[in-house]
Amino acid sequence: xxLYHAQSSPNSRRVRIFIAEKGISLPLxxxxxxxxxxxxxxxxxxxxxxxxxxxxLDDGRTLAEVPAIWRYLEETFPEHPLFGxxxxxxxxxxxxxxxxxxxxxxxxxxxxRNDATGLKxxxxxxxxxxxxxxxxxxxxxxxxxxxxxxxNSRLEEAHFVAGDDFSVADITAxxxxxxxxAELKMPLPASAYAFRRWYEKVAARPSxxx
Amino acid sequence: xxLYHAQSSPNSRRVRIFIAEKGISLPLxxxxxxxxxxxxxxxxxxxxxxxxxxxxLDDGRTLAEVPAIWRYLEETFPEHPLFGxxxxxxxxxxxxxxxxxxxxxxxxxxxxRNDATGLKxxxxxxxxxxxxxxxxxxxxxxxxxxxxxxxNSRLEEAHFVAGDDFSVADITAxxxxxxxxAELKMPLPASAYAFRRWYEKVAARPSxxx
Numbered sequence: 125x126x127l128y129h130a131q132s133s134p135n136s137r138r139v140r141i142f143i144a145e146k147g148i149s150l151p152l153x154x155x156x157x158x159x160x161x162x163x164x165x166x167x168x169x170x171x172x173x174x175x176x177x178x179x180x181l182d183d184g185r186t187l188a189e190v191p192a193i194w195r196y197l198e199e200t201f202p203e204h205p206l207f208g209x210x211x212x213x214x215x216x217x218x219x220x221x222x223x224x225x226x227x228x229x230x231x232x233x234x235x236x237r238n239d240a241t242g243l244k245x246x247x248x249x250x251x252x253x254x255x256x257x258x259x260x261x262x263x264x265x266x267x268x269x270x271x272x273x274x275x276n277s278r279l280e281e282a283h284f285v286a287g288d289d290f291s292v293a294d295i296t297a298x299x300x301x302x303x304x305x306a307e308l309k310m311p312l313p314a315s316a317y318a319f320r321r322w323y324e325k326v327a328a329r330p331s332x333x334x
Numbered sequence: 335x336x337l338y339h340a341q342s343s344p345n346s347r348r349v350r351i352f353i354a355e356k357g358i359s360l361p362l363x364x365x366x367x368x369x370x371x372x373x374x375x376x377x378x379x380x381x382x383x384x385x386x387x388x389x390x391l392d393d394g395r396t397l398a399e400v401p402a403i404w405r406y407l408e409e410t411f412p413e414h415p416l417f418g419x420x421x422x423x424x425x426x427x428x429x430x431x432x433x434x435x436x437x438x439x440x441x442x443x444x445x446x447r448n449d450a451t452g453l454k455x456x457x458x459x460x461x462x463x464x465x466x467x468x469x470x471x472x473x474x475x476x477x478x479x480x481x482x483x484x485x486n487s488r489l490e491e492a493h494f495v496a497g498d499d500f501s502v503a504d505i506t507a508x509x510x511x512x513x514x515x516a517e518l519k520m521p522l523p524a525s526a527y528a529f530r531r532w533y534e535k536v537a538a539r540p541s542x543x544x
Contacts, residue, residue: 173433196421216397218405219398219399219402223399250437263464
């Protein structure tokens with residue numbers, strides 16, 4: 125199998141960190157977003173939704189969407205589980221990862237896409253063109269700020285986002301903080317001390333370089 | 335275990351249909367959204383995010399978020415799988431369910447929440463108050479319309495959303511169509527003939543009454 129990704133794509137990074145944590149070695153094929161390679165015919169043939177990352181299996185079938193790629197890799201390489209060890213852990217990890225995505229990752233992305241000059245008319249990734257809505261930028265930033273506060277409370281009582289162990293929920297939270305810091309100029313505030321303590325720990329893992 | 339839900343909540347319905355398809359019998363505890371019971375102290379103690387559905391386990395732990403509840407029930411009651419039978423099927427179902435949610439369900443919800451008079455200042459469900467953005471209503475409707483077209487193409491080539499078998503991807507798509515029809519006055523258009531053919535079949539399953 126083979127992973128199509130882009131170095132600058134936060135969704136691609138969610139998969140790269142996962143692979144690094146698992147210790148899986150996988151051929152990576154870069155897609156050049158700056159040159160709009162995701163809209164090229166050859167890439168549309170791989171993923172009609174024109175998004176990275178995509179995992180192409182040996183039989184040619186393609187898997188898109190980060191949680192789908194994660195699930196496949198977790199089933200195929202069960203060592204070093206990132207979705208927990210039993211049904212309750214798996215459900216709690218699914219819940220917390222989703223909260224990180226819906227409350228942190230998605231608003232950070234929305235804030236950037238509705239603002240960037242280069243994304244005029246492309247407020248949402250995917251096959252359709254939608255205009256930017258400037259009002260969404262401020263609302264998205266407020267949401268990221270609320271996410272920082274909510275997850276700080278959570279991390280006052282838990283070592284990792286979903287409990288005692290590092291999981292996919294930590295991957296999404298880490299990628300969100302780095303993306304919001306770089307693209308929205310919203311680093312974790314000093315008041316989010318538990319979230320910052322968690323960040324130091326998680327960002328120091330070798331996988332964070334992925 | 336026990337499921338807190340609301341009859342009018344589309345997210346609750348996603349879980350009720352799942353349970354019906356599985357043939358699981360589970361005590362259901364209604365939360366009265368009209369009387370704002372989700373904001374009551376007793377319910378906040380169960381789910382601080384003030385959302386239904388929530389599954390409370392026998393040991394008192396609580397699971398929120400539809401995919402988390404689904405995963406737990408799938409692991410606990412493996413008969414009549416709704417996430418496929420092997421790793422590739424599971425990943426493809428995860429992918430298609432997510433597309434139904436991100437491209438159909440979420441925009442339909444966004445269109446309603448940014449428009450309804452009763453939801454002024456509550457454009458997003460959850461613990462924080464955000465103002466409505468009227469421009470989002472039109473964009474959301476365009477997205478639902480694009481979703482109808484995209485899924486029509488998909489259903490020209492597949493019996494069910496994720497392939498040959500009924501899965502959670504069909505549940506989300508069905509709930510989306512019914513919600514968009516009732517709340518956005520956007521039924522499936524005549525041109526979406528494959529999607530309509532699928533709808534007739536899926537809406538006729540006994541679980542659709544849930």
